[in-house]
Amino acid sequence: MFKWIHRFGSPPFVYRLSGRIAPVLGVLCLILMLTGLYLGLVVAPADYEQGDSYRIIFVHVPAAWMSMFVYVVMAVSSAIFLIWKMKLADIVAQASAPIGASFTFIALMSGSLWGKPMWGTWWVWDARLTSELLLLFLYLGYIALRNAIEHPQLAARTAAILAVVGVVNIPIIHFSVDWWNTLHQPATITKFDKPSMHPSMLKPLLIMVVAFQLLYFYNLLVRVRSGILQREKRAAWVAKELEN
Amino acid sequence: MKPKRKQRLILVSLMVAGVALAVTFGLIAFNQNIMLFQSPSDVAAGNMEAGQRFRIGGMVVDGSVQRRDTNLDVQFSLTDHASTVPVTYNGILPDLFREGQGIVALGKLDDKGVFVASEVLAKHDENYMPPEVAEALEKAGKMPGTAANYGNTTLVQP
Amino acid sequence: MMSIEASPSLSSVFSRIARRELSVALRNEGQWLNPLLFFVIVVTLFPLGIGPGPNTLSIIAPGVLWVSALLSVMLSLDTLFRTDYLDGSLEQFVLAEVPLSLIVLAKIMVHWLMSGLPLLLMSPILGVSLNLPVSAFGALILSLLLGTLTLSLLGAIGAALTVSLNHAGVLLSLLVLPLSVPVLIFGASAVSAAASGQAVLGQLALMAAFLALTLSLAPYVCAASLRIGVAGSN
Numbered sequence: 156m157f158k159w160i161h162r163f164g165s166p167p168f169v170y171r172l173s174g175r176i177a178p179v180l181g182v183l184c185l186i187l188m189l190t191g192l193y194l195g196l197v198v199a200p201a202d203y204e205q206g207d208s209y210r211i212i213f214v215h216v217p218a219a220w221m222s223m224f225v226y227v228v229m230a231v232s233s234a235i236f237l238i239w240k241m242k243l244a245d246i247v248a249q250a251s252a253p254i255g256a257s258f259t260f261i262a263l264m265s266g267s268l269w270g271k272p273m274w275g276t277w278w279v280w281d282a283r284l285t286s287e288l289l290l291l292f293l294y295l296g297y298i299a300l301r302n303a304i305e306h307p308q309l310a311a312r313t314a315a316i317l318a319v320v321g322v323v324n325i326p327i328i329h330f331s332v333d334w335w336n337t338l339h340q341p342a343t344i345t346k347f348d349k350p351s352m353h354p355s356m357l358k359p360l361l362i363m364v365v366a367f368q369l370l371y372f373y374n375l376l377v378r379v380r381s382g383i384l385q386r387e388k389r390a391a392w393v394a395k396e397l398e399n
Numbered sequence: 400m401k402p403k404r405k406q407r408l409i410l411v412s413l414m415v416a417g418v419a420l421a422v423t424f425g426l427i428a429f430n431q432n433i434m435l436f437q438s439p440s441d442v443a444a445g446n447m448e449a450g451q452r453f454r455i456g457g458m459v460v461d462g463s464v465q466r467r468d469t470n471l472d473v474q475f476s477l478t479d480h481a482s483t484v485p486v487t488y489n490g491i492l493p494d495l496f497r498e499g500q501g502i503v504a505l506g507k508l509d510d511k512g513v514f515v516a517s518e519v520l521a522k523h524d525e526n527y528m529p530p531e532v533a534e535a536l537e538k539a540g541k542m543p544g545t546a547a548n549y550g551n552t553t554l555v556q557p
Numbered sequence: 558m559m560s561i562e563a564s565p566s567l568s569s570v571f572s573r574i575a576r577r578e579l580s581v582a583l584r585n586e587g588q589w590l591n592p593l594l595f596f597v598i599v600v601t602l603f604p605l606g607i608g609p610g611p612n613t614l615s616i617i618a619p620g621v622l623w624v625s626a627l628l629s630v631m632l633s634l635d636t637l638f639r640t641d642y643l644d645g646s647l648e649q650f651v652l653a654e655v656p657l658s659l660i661v662l663a664k665i666m667v668h669w670l671m672s673g674l675p676l677l678l679m680s681p682i683l684g685v686s687l688n689l690p691v692s693a694f695g696a697l698i699l700s701l702l703l704g705t706l707t708l709s710l711l712g713a714i715g716a717a718l719t720v721s722l723n724h725a726g727v728l729l730s731l732l733v734l735p736l737s738v739p740v741l742i743f744g745a746s747a748v749s750a751a752a753s754g755q756a757v758l759g760q761l762a763l764m765a766a767f768l769a770l771t772l773s774l775a776p777y778v779c780a781a782s783l784r785i786g787v788a789g790s791n
Contacts, residue, residue: 292735303728304721309789313718316782317732320714323774324736327767331739335746403654406567410656417773424766428759 166383167392169243177376184369191366195359202356208272211265213359217367219262219283222290223325225255225371229297230322233315243379245311246386248318249301250378254371256294262287282333289328293321442508443482449508455484456503464498477504477514488516570655574663582671589671592633596676599625600683611688618687619748622697623704623741626676630705631730631737633672634712637664638720638783647720651787658776661783665713665776673705689752696751696761703764704744710768710775711736717782721789740767 162168195213202209229251236244266284267277278284297317304310352360387393437447439457447453457477464475473488475498486504496502496519506516565573582588603621604614641647650660680701681694689697715733719725747760 289735289738292731296732296735299728299731300718303719303725306721306789309721309785312785312789313721313782316778316785317718320736320778327739328735331742335742406656409567410658414773414777417769421766421769421773424762424769428762428766 163243164241166243166387166390167396170380170383170396173376173380177373177380180369180373180376184366184373187362187366187369191359191362195356195363199356199359200353208269209356211269213363215262215265215269216360217364218258218265219287220364221367221371222255222259222262222287224368225251225258226290226293226318226322226325229255230318233318237312237315237319242386243383245315246379246382247375248315249311250375250382252294252298252301254374254378256291256298258367258371259287259291259294263291282335285335286329286332289332290325293325297321438479439477439482439484440479442484442512442514447508449510449512453507454503454505455486455514456501457484458501459496459498461498477502484514485512486514486516488519490519492519565655567656567659570659571663574660575667578664578667579670582667588633589675592629592672593675593679595632596625596629596679597683599628600687604687615688615690615752618684618689619693619697619745619752621687622680622683622689622701623745623748626680626701626705627708627734627737627741628730629676630673630708631712631715631733632726634668634709634716634733635726635729637668637713637716639716639725642720642786647783648787651784657780657783661713661717661779662776665709665779668713669706669709673701673709676705677701689748692754693748693752696747696757699761700744700747700757700764703761703768704740707740707764707768707771708737710771711740713779714775714782717779717786720783720786740764743767 191213196210199210201207229248232244232247232251235241236248263284266281266287270279270281270284271277297314300317301310301314304313384393384397437453437455439455441447442455455477457479460476460478460483464473466473471489471491473490473492474485475488476483476485478484486506488504488506503520504514504516505518505520506514509515600621603617603625607613607617638647641650651657653660677698680697684694684697712729712733714736715729716725718732719729722728743760743763747757747764750760751757
């Protein structure tokens with residue numbers, strides 16, 4: 156059992172394993188994304204109130220979910236790196252940051268595109284949009300801190316602390332922004348339970364959620380592989396691997 | 400106990416006490432029940448003075464919306480199914496404003512008890528469905544967010 | 558190797574570090590004068606940029622005062638640990654028998670005395686100039702008291718993370734400003750609520766909760782990042 160876990164500390168093993176898994180994830184992601192987009196943009200009917208513009212949720216909602224998921228992955232692997240000094244965890248955190256920032260950016264852009272037909276402006280200080288914007292700043296801060304410190308070891312551990320501090324703060328920030336928004340912005344009448352969606356719209360959304368998840372893992376593996384190569388560039392196994 | 404370990408114990412207990420204190424303050428804050436907007440019943444009960452700016456939230460009464468042809472003046476009534484307050488507004492109403500829909504307006508009461516709104520806000524609800532389904536629900540009186548179902552809707556945030 | 562005499566009590570450590578910091582700070586007027594001047598000037602810029610209408614000003618006053626205080630605290634924190642890092646005393650703190658988090662806390666508190674407290678005392682005067690209703694002054698001072706302390710603690714985390722860099726001013730703000738959003742929201746909202754005659758206990762209680770939370774966690778986070786910073790530079 157422990158032997159099995161220990162193998163994930165071995166760069167050559169992870170490099171080869173991820174090299175085998177990544178293409179499979181990539182192909183699956185492509186299939187699901189095309190299916191989801193077809194069902195969402197072509198097959199699903201228009202909304203009773205928002206017309207066709209609601210279709211942006213098929214990109215917006217998965218991207219927004221992933222932006223938060225990726226931050227949690229980043230913070231958890233940073234914590235693992237700080238506690239057990241596992242280098243692979245740091246590579247995962249480093250590789251996740253730009254992907255997470257991109258998802259956040261996509262969520263923001265699509266939210267703003269949605270805002271134009273729905274609210275009449277490109278940007279509203281909606282609670283979710285504002286939280287998302289702050290999340291983008293947290294990602295950018297992490298990346299900037301990592302880039303600013305030259306010593307790689309020092310940069311890795313410092314950035315890891317920032318990621319952990321950030322994840323503790325995210326719920327508080329989210330709560331504050333929600334509260335601020337209800338005070339300053341339109342409060343609305345909604346139901347307490349989950350947003351209800353017609354199955355014809357829910358199915359493509361769920362497919363897109365899975366597709367975005369796969370997109371993240373595919374990108375993560377590709378980036379982790381190059382991260383491993385970069386750090387182990389002087390190791391014998393890398394030279395051997397790249398010869399083939 | 401070794402002095403160093405004792406010191407660490409003191410510091411850790413201080414930290415735990417600090418977190419407990421934070422939780423206590425948090426609970427106090429949540430018991431304060433910060434009001435987001437007033438209901439028409441609050442206004443009817445005379446809780447709000449004329450000239451004081453506040454937010455009012457409720458449903459637009461069916462058939463109460465009157466527009467002028469010459470300018471942008473709009474009149475309508477807001478209700479929480481217990482009391483009703485007349486509202487006037489000069490400006491462009493949001494797309495999603497319609498009778499039977501919940502809205503929030505910002506403004507103040509005039510001397511006659513009419514709410515003069517400076518801002519009217521309505522946002523889309525969280526229900527997504529094709530128009531035919533919406534129509535069917537409407538017929539059955541089960542449309543979420545309408546007056547018929549006001550009982551199971553709650554005033555919360557987006 | 559470690560005798561009982563060598564490890565002084567926690568309170569004496571705190572007061573000794575605090576006294577050292579205070580005497581260093583008092584010899585350097587810039588340390589308390591610059592953040593205060595910055596605060597005053599930024600607040601002055603708002604009427605110049607927006608216009609002198611007293612009604613507009615009284616509406617934006619809580620936000621202006623709070624944003625200016627936030628920026629002023631952030632900008633003054635850059636050098637909190639760096640001088641100690643450069644002259645080697647930080648290394649001594651890390652190696653010392655006494656807990657590093659306590660030393661860090663003493664430094665932060667003195668820093669707040671020198672930068673946060675003057676802002677607090679100056680804020681009513683600026684409030685008058687922005688036409689803030691007198692009823693809001695109590696909430697302004699109380700919220701700034703709770704808030705600038707929290708901001709100093711949060712900013713210290715940023716200062717500790719960037720201790721090994723030569724110039725961290727902008728980076729420090731980039732790291733810490735998103736984290737300080739809750740303080741800004743509830744601080745400004747407490748002042749606005751008080752200005753329109755509403756209850757402010759809820760906002761102030763939440764700010765007290767933030768302060769208690771950062772007070773109990775931030776010194777440890779700072780200590781951990783300073784250890785990393787000192788170890789990494791060798």
